[in-house]
Amino acid sequence: MNQTSLSVLLVEDHPTIARQVAGFLDGLRWQCDHADNGRLAIELATRNAYDVVLLDLNLPDIDGLEVCRAIKAQAPSNLPVLMLTARDAFEDKARGFRDGADDYLTKPFDLRELALRCEALARRGQLHLRQELRLGPLTLLPREKRALYGDTPLALTQTGFKILLQLCREHPQAVARSSLVRTLWGDDPPDSDALKSHIYSLRKQLEQAAGRNLLATVLHLGYRLDLDPTVGLDAVRQGG
Incomplete structure (x- = not known):
């Protein structure tokens, strides 16, 4: 096959x-x-x-x-x-x-x-119909595993996309490191602090597209997106 x-x-x-x-x-x-x-x-x-x-x-x-x-x-x-x-x-x-x-x-x-x-x-x-997820200037295409800031595509890895998707879904709340680790690796996380490396790459991509740091570190907890807290996540269906 x-x-x-x-x-x-x-x-x-x-x-x-x-x-x-x-x-x-x-x-x-x-x-x-x-x-x-x-x-x-x-x-x-x-x-x-x-x-x-x-x-x-x-x-x-x-x-x-x-x-x-x-x-x-x-x-x-x-x-x-x-x-x-x-x-x-x-x-x-x-x-x-x-x-x-x-x-x-x-x-x-x-x-x-x-x-x-x-x-x-x-x-x-x-x-079938696909669904776009929009959070302010961010647009996520879950099926295609792609994201854009405005009209600028973000060169994300699959892991980076998963992290961004969870951050968007829980905005404006912070996402705990432990929650991200479980989403990415379940009950078998890698020995090294791989999450920190993926966060660094995602932060650089967002900063390059937006011209400022969009990924904030919340001390003793995890990370959150530095976007307007009144903006919610919208789902927009389009013909696929």
């Missing part, structure tokens, strides 16, 4: 299944973030940009159907959800589609079929 590189959020609490799926996707050179509970899944899906969510229905804290509804309501882009479950009755599938699922795959499944379905959903998502 000739796969396009995708960014996937895997929501699965069974460690063996999670390792198998994540290992297979890693072999395709796809990016795969993992959440083993519903609350973390909603947090990641609403703060990061993914091409597809692979969602198990049987989660330890929140029912997968409720997680699906929350992702569909809160995600910053039109995010396809592929449900993975052992529930194979028609009524279960119908309920999943009614709650926002874009596709349904019954366990056990062939990992090659999983990849094909992910690619199909990602292509379909490109045809």
Whole structure:
């Protein structure tokens, strides 16, 4: 198969299944973030940009159907959800589609079929409406993982974009370092202070575009954007 590189959020609490799926996707050179509970899944899906969510229905804290509804309501882009479950009755599938699922795959499944379905959903998502997020002079395009200050594109890494997206979503509040670390690396952060390096690069990009420092350090807490505190984050849908 000739796969396009995708960014996937895997929501699965069974460690063996999670390792198998994540290992297979890693072999395709796809990016795969993992959440083993519903609350973390909603947090990641609403703060990061993914091409597809692979969602198990049987989660330890929140029912997968409720997680699906929350992702569909809160995600910053039109995010396809592929449900993975052992529930194979028609009524279960119908309920999943009614709650926002874009596709349904019954366990056990062939990992090659999983990849094909992910690619199909990602292509379909490109045809749907996209969502721009605007915060004052900043414009973020989550699906494209791009950002602009005014008309000036920001040369951000994928990690830098994730940081900026979280800062925008929580503006005018500061974002704790611990929250950023969890968003970027989950429960397995790097040994070195990698966050500081990414913050430095993001600060330089913003300062070059704006002509002043837009990324403020909040002592003993984290970081915030130095923008008008009365300006809120707006979502603008455009034809894609």
